[in-house]
Amino acid sequence: MFRIGIGHDMHRLAAGRPLVLGGVAIESERGAEGHSDADALSHAVTDAILGALCEGDIGLHFPDRDPQWKDADSLALLARVVWLASQRGYSVVNVDATVMLESPRLRPYVQQMRERLAEVLSVDAGCVSVKAKTGEGLDAVGEGRAVTVQAVVLLQRI
Numbered sequence: 001m002f003r004i005g006i007g008h009d010m011h012r013l014a015a016g017r018p019l020v021l022g023g024v025a026i027e028s029e030r031g032a033e034g035h036s037d038a039d040a041l042s043h044a045v046t047d048a049i050l051g052a053l054c055e056g057d058i059g060l061h062f063p064d065r066d067p068q069w070k071d072a073d074s075l076a077l078l079a080r081v082v083w084l085a086s087q088r089g090y091s092v093v094n095v096d097a098t099v100m101l102e103s104p105r106l107r108p109y110v111q112q113m114r115e116r117l118a119e120v121l122s123v124d125a126g127c128v129s130v131k132a133k134t135g136e137g138l139d140a141v142g143e144g145r146a147v148t149v150q151a152v153v154l155l156q157r158i
Contacts, residue, residue: 001157003090005052009043010140010148021099021106021147022113022130023075023120028104032147035064039074041099041130044151045117046078048095052155053088079120090155094127097151102144106132 013019017031022041032038046058055061062069062077069077085091095117099106106113110130118125135142 002093003052003155005048005050005153005155007044007047007049007051007151007153008149009040009047009058010146011038011040012140012146013144019104019147020074021101021109021149023073023116024109024112026104026106026109030144036062036069036072036077037074040147040149041097041113041151042074042078042117044097044149045095045121045153046074046081048151048153049078049081049085049092049155052153053085053090055084055088075116075120078117082121085155086158089157091158092121092123092127093154093156094123094129095121095151095153096129096131097149098131098133099147099149100133100135100141101147102134102137102142 011032013030019026019028019031020039114125114128118128140146
């Protein structure tokens with residue numbers, strides 16, 4: 001049996017914050033604001049897995065009002081959700097994610113993001129797709145005020 005989940009995350013960008021995507025530190029003058037490390041890519045993948053499991057969303061499992069998750073490593077949160085999936089009898093088959101960010105350009109970081117995510121998901125990097133798009137000057141992404149990510153995951157019964 002297979003299950004599909006969709007995840008989405010968006011964070012405001014601010015000066016003086018680190019920009020982390022898929023567990024990779026990106027050179028940037030502005031980074032994502034958030035309670036944890038604000039890794040929108042890891043958050044979207046986490047939400048996709050939780051959706052496929054019908055287990056709510058990232059905010060239910062790791063509430064931003066709970067101080068224990070302050071500055072949390074989002075790959076560690078993703079690892080907890082991968083463990084939850086295994087406890088429910090599922091493993092990840094593949095992930096497809098699109099990161100929308102006006103700047104900086106992400107192409108130099110994409111392979112490293114794929115590898116970091118694959119390691120946490122216990123799959124080959126060839127099973128993790130990360131695409132980078134700009135907002136073409138439109139909306140909060142295009143105006144350089146936000147980063148947003150959409151992710152789809154396929155789980156299979158183990």
